[in-house]
Amino acid sequence: MKRKTDILVLGNGAAGSSAAFAAKKADPSLSVLVLSKENEPVYSAPALPDLLSGELTREKVLVRTWEEYEQDGIEVLCAEAAAIDPGTRTVTLADGDEIAYRDLILAAGSQPIQLRKMQGTSLPGNFVMKTMADIEAIASYSGKSAVVVGSGAIGIEGSMALKARGFERVTMVEALDWLSPKSLDKETSDQLKKALESFGVEVLTGEAVQAVLGEKKAEGVVTSKRTIPCDLVLWGIGMRPDVQLAMEAGIALGETGGILVDEFMRTSDPHIYACGDCAQSTDLLTGQPALHLFWEPAQRGGFAAGANAAGQEKIFQPSAAVFLTNKGGLSILALGKTEEQLAEDPYVLQEEKDGVFRRLLFEDGRLAGVQMLGTLQDADLFFAHIRKNAQRRKDAWDLTQPVPDLERVSVKEAIWYLRKQRRNAFVK
Amino acid sequence: MKRLVFDPARCSLCGACLAACSAVKKGRIDLVQSRIRIETAGSRKPLRAAVCAHCEEPACVTACMRGIIDKGADGLVTRRWEECFRCAACLVSCPVGAVLEDTDRKAFIACDLCGKAESGEDPLCVRVCLSGALRFEEETAASADLRSSYALQMFAEQPAAPTDPTDGQWEEIARMIAEECGSPVTVKELKSAQEQLRRDAEEGM
Numbered sequence: 001m002k003r004k005t006d007i008l009v010l011g012n013g014a015a016g017s018s019a020a021f022a023a024k025k026a027d028p029s030l031s032v033l034v035l036s037k038e039n040e041p042v043y044s045a046p047a048l049p050d051l052l053s054g055e056l057t058r059e060k061v062l063v064r065t066w067e068e069y070e071q072d073g074i075e076v077l078c079a080e081a082a083a084i085d086p087g088t089r090t091v092t093l094a095d096g097d098e099i100a101y102r103d104l105i106l107a108a109g110s111q112p113i114q115l116r117k118m119q120g121t122s123l124p125g126n127f128v129m130k131t132m133a134d135i136e137a138i139a140s141y142s143g144k145s146a147v148v149v150g151s152g153a154i155g156i157e158g159s160m161a162l163k164a165r166g167f168e169r170v171t172m173v174e175a176l177d178w179l180s181p182k183s184l185d186k187e188t189s190d191q192l193k194k195a196l197e198s199f200g201v202e203v204l205t206g207e208a209v210q211a212v213l214g215e216k217k218a219e220g221v222v223t224s225k226r227t228i229p230c231d232l233v234l235w236g237i238g239m240r241p242d243v244q245l246a247m248e249a250g251i252a253l254g255e256t257g258g259i260l261v262d263e264f265m266r267t268s269d270p271h272i273y274a275c276g277d278c279a280q281s282t283d284l285l286t287g288q289p290a291l292h293l294f295w296e297p298a299q300r301g302g303f304a305a306g307a308n309a310a311g312q313e314k315i316f317q318p319s320a321a322v323f324l325t326n327k328g329g330l331s332i333l334a335l336g337k338t339e340e341q342l343a344e345d346p347y348v349l350q351e352e353k354d355g356v357f358r359r360l361l362f363e364d365g366r367l368a369g370v371q372m373l374g375t376l377q378d379a380d381l382f383f384a385h386i387r388k389n390a391q392r393r394k395d396a397w398d399l400t401q402p403v404p405d406l407e408r409v410s411v412k413e414a415i416w417y418l419r420k421q422r423r424n425a426f427v428k
Numbered sequence: 429m430k431r432l433v434f435d436p437a438r439c440s441l442c443g444a445c446l447a448a449c450s451a452v453k454k455g456r457i458d459l460v461q462s463r464i465r466i467e468t469a470g471s472r473k474p475l476r477a478a479v480c481a482h483c484e485e486p487a488c489v490t491a492c493m494r495g496i497i498d499k500g501a502d503g504l505v506t507r508r509w510e511e512c513f514r515c516a517a518c519l520v521s522c523p524v525g526a527v528l529e530d531t532d533r534k535a536f537i538a539c540d541l542c543g544k545a546e547s548g549e550d551p552l553c554v555r556v557c558l559s560g561a562l563r564f565e566e567e568t569a570a571s572a573d574l575r576s577s578y579a580l581q582m583f584a585e586q587p588a589a590p591t592d593p594t595d596g597q598w599e600e601i602a603r604m605i606a607e608e609c610g611s612p613v614t615v616k617e618l619k620s621a622q623e624q625l626r627r628d629a630e631e632g633m
Contacts, residue, residue, distance in 0.1 A: 046493045047513055056513055063495040296517065300490035326516035333520060376516055380478075380525035412632050416469035423436075423467075423475040 002098040005033040007309050008091060010081050010245070011107030012036035013045065014295050015276025017064060018302025019105045019309070020074045026310035033099065034069075034076045035091075040132055041066050041076075046295050049157035049327060051135050053164035058132070084249035086269045103271050103309040106251075106259060107302060108242040110277035110293050112154075114235060120212030125219075126233050129158050143231025145169035147221040149209050151179040153325060154236030156192075159201045160328045162234065170201045171228055173221070175208035183323035183334040187350060188371040191357045195330055195373060239293050241278045254280035256291045263315045265305035273309050275301035275316075282318040285336060285390040292319045320387075331376055336369035336386040337361060351411035358411050363389070365402020367418060378415055385418055429503035430548050430564050432464070432539070434477035439561035440590040441472050443625040444601050445553040447618055451609050452542060452552055454532070457621050459628075463528065463539040464553055464562075468629035477562065478525040480505060480538040482545075488538075491521035504545045509535040552608045556601045559590050592622075 007023045009016045012034050020034045042063045050056040069076055083092040084104065091099045112128040115121050127138050146167050148159045151174035159172045178189035193203045204223070212233055213220040220229040241258045252268035254260040258280030265273045276298040283290040297319035304316040323334035339348060339361060347362040360382075361369035367385040385400075392400050403409065403417050446462035454461050464479040482505045489497045489505065493515040496508040512535035519527040519536055530537045542551040544564070554564045593601060598615045605613045 042495075044493045044495075044513075044515075046515060050513060060511070060513060061494075295493045296491045296521065299492075299495070303490065322517075322520060324516060324520055326514060331516065376519055378525070379520045380522050383520070384523065413470070416632055419467055419469040419475055 002090075002100060004031075004100045005075075006030040006102045007032045007105065007306075008099055008101035008103075009034045009105045009107060009306075010091070011109055011276065011278075012038070012040075012042055012076065013107065013109050013276060014042065014063075014298035015109070015279075015302035015305070016105070016107030017042035018299045019107055019273075019275055019306035020069075021064075021072060022303045022306030023105075023310040024072050024074055024306075026307045026312045028073070030310055032074045034074060035079050035081055035093075035099075036076055037078075037080050038131060038133065039078045041069065043132060044295070045130070046153075048129055048132070048135050049154075049161040051132070052129070052138060052158070053161035053328065055164070055328070061132075081245060084245050084251075084272075086249055086251070086272060089271055101271070103273065105305050105309055106246055106267070106272060106274040106278055107276045107298075107305075108245065108278045110239040110241050112235065113238045113240055115237070118209075118211060120214055120218060121233075121235075123212060123214050124217040125214065125231060126212060126235065128235050129154050130239075138232070138234070139165075141232060143167065145230045146171070146232040146234060147209075147228050147230045148172045148234045148236060149221075150174065150236035150238070151176075151203075151205075152182075152236055152238065153180075153323070154234075156180070156196070156330075156332070157325060157327055158234050158236055159196065160199055160330060162232075163200050164328055167232075169230070171230070172196065172201055172203050173207055173209055173223055173228075174203075174205045177206050179203070179205065180323065180334075181338075183321070183338065184371055185339045185348075185359065185361075188334070188357065188359055188373065191352065191373050192332065199328070199330065239277065241280075241291060241293070243278055246272075246274065246278070254289050256280050256289050258291050261316075263317075264308045264313065265301060265316055266308070273305040275305040281316075284318040284320040284387065287318070290319075290321070292321055294319070294322065296322070320383075326376065330373075332373055333376055333379060334369075334371045335379075335383055336367075336390070337363070338369060338371075342368060347406050349406070349409070349411050349414055360411060360414060362403065362406060365404075365406055366392070366400055367403075378419075381415070381418055381422060384422055429482065429545055430541075430566055431481060432477070432479050432541070432551075432554070433563045433565050434466075434479070435561050435563070436474040436476060437561075438559045438590050439466065439474040440559060440592050441466060441468070441474055441622075441626060441629060442559075442592050443622040444556040444558075444593065444618065445562050446625065447613075447621045448552045448556045448601075448605050448608075449539075451605050451613060455609065455611065457613070457617050459621055459625055461528070461530065463526075463537065465525070465528075466625075466629075467525075468632070470630065470632035472626055472629050474561075480526040480540075481524055482541070483523070487521040487523060488518035488527065491517040493517050502545060504541065505538070506540065507535075507537060509533060509537055512536055552604065556604055558593055558597050558601070561590065 047061040080094045178186045207223040211222045252260045259274040277293045304314040307314040325332040349360045356375045357373040359371040366389040370382040449462040450458040467475045496511045
């Protein structure tokens with residue numbers, strides 16, 4: 001059987017669903033069909049830890065309902081694509097059915113990295129946290145102790161959620177020297193470690209997991225330093241873009257491994273667009289190609305891809321890597337450069353007071369990065385300065401000024417200066 | 429669409445707009461819960477107002493991890509706050525720092541112009557600003573005004589220092605707030621809110 005649609009969207013996450021709704025909105029006369037691997041309307045993947053902890057119900061993590069798809073005239077097929085033929089503009093499904101499209105939008109998302117070659121990683125009791133089904137699987141698995149591998153957002157939020165769920169012992173293991181080293185400096189990590197410990201999570205750094213123990217199910221984890229008995233292992237060691245089908249169809253990938261797209265989200269094939277985790281984006285601060293596997297660029301990229309596939313011209317502006325957690329009484333925000341990335345004349349101001357930790361990183365007297373725990377205050381101010389300073393060398397009308405006497409000011413005084421400077425030099 | 433426009437040169441930091449906002453939205457005078465905030469930097473000198481600008485391409489709409497912030501055809505940015513799970517992405521992405529956490533509703537919220545966008549009538553916060561620092565104006569008029577106020581700062585004499593409301597004006601402000609909220613508000617409460625605001629400003633909150 002071969003069916004036809006104007007717009008075919010592969011994927012029903014933040015990017016795919018946004019693309020479908022945007023395409024239909026841009027031109028209601030078009031037929032829009034979404035292929036969804038999961039039998040769920042789009043839900044908020046970043047909220048899955050809250051579903052695991054019991055803080056939120058299933059309904060509370062849904063972003064749209066099936067009724068909304070129907071109301072807008074968007075058809076959804078719960079099926080998996082097996083191949084794309086750009087020549088005949090046809091997608092073949094896993095069951096052999098074919099769908100002919102006018103324009104195709106790739107929004108396959110990303111896959112959690114799994115170390116299948118490592119001993120014991122395919123035993124029951126090994127979990128990832130990417131889909132609603134993953135959460136349900138963890139929830140229905142009985143256990144009292146868990147090892148969480150990795151210290152990114154999944155590791156941190158997963159550890160907190162398991163603890164809140166009632167796990168007696170939760171141990172987070174990070175192979176590198178400190179937590180989330182891509183986003184945080186060691187000083188921030190030390191503070192975060194203290195915060196996690198206050199929630200009852202044990203934190204081990206500089207220990208690589210080498211094997212999962214157990215005969216019939218996971219019973220422990222062997223690290224480079226010790227053996228940790230546990231009932232459950234949650235893997236949060238990273239994600240990689242799902243580009244398998246695109247690659248097989250000969251669509252060009254970028255240097256980061258994501259699908260190469262232009263500012264209109266067009267791939268190397270004129271009738272194929274890509275958005276979300278599977279697509280490569282441009283970093284707002286560095287101007288370099290980047291993989292930003294975040295909700296914001298996925299949703300925004302989806303809106304752009306959908307509108308463009310429907311005949312509009314919507315530019316996708318570069319995105320920023322924002323490390324943000326605000327759950328269960330723990331808030332973490334990291335923006336811009338870490339200390340290691342600072343170039344000329346680096347300077348760091350740091351303060352810890354009343355449960356609030358702020359670390360401001362300066363380059364040439366100008367704010368280049370910020371890391372905060374326990375507060376989100378002035379996030380807009382920091383973001384505005386970091387963005388402006390990252391672009392200042394390209395800007396002929398550079399109005400930014402270094403913070404004077406940086407060596408002699410407190411964090412508070414530096415913030416006052418940044419506030420005044422924003423008022424004087426730029427509006428937003 | 430009209431927007432809230434703030435001229436720091438005319439603001440005496442009397443706090444009437446914050447008091448009015450929290451009285452309308454929370455039923456009590458609570459500066460921390462006001463959806464308009466006057467930014468300062470360790471002194472009583474106001475720098476700018478942080479309040480939702482109902483941006484053309486709002487960053488909060490695409491940042492929201494629940495998809496509950498919408499930009500309407502009328503230009504208004506609205507939130508289905510009952511559905512908020514407090515990821516804080518809107519707060520972090522807002523270019524003007526207009527988002528705050530409503531501690532009673534357990535949701536992130538921002539100024540909704542009190543439903544005055546369509547009629548264009550002045551919301552209460554604007555009516556109680558007797559010095560004219562906070563205004564509700566069409567965008568074109570607003571930007572022209574900002575340009576002229578910038579030019580004024582650059583080339584001309586500074587305008588006279590803004591003055592606090594007189595006793596009679598405080599009475600009028602209290603009356604306006606009480607009328608809108610349907611519950612009594614005293615001048616004493618307003619003045620103690622003002623003192624709080626100034627202390628916070630000087631401490632550099």
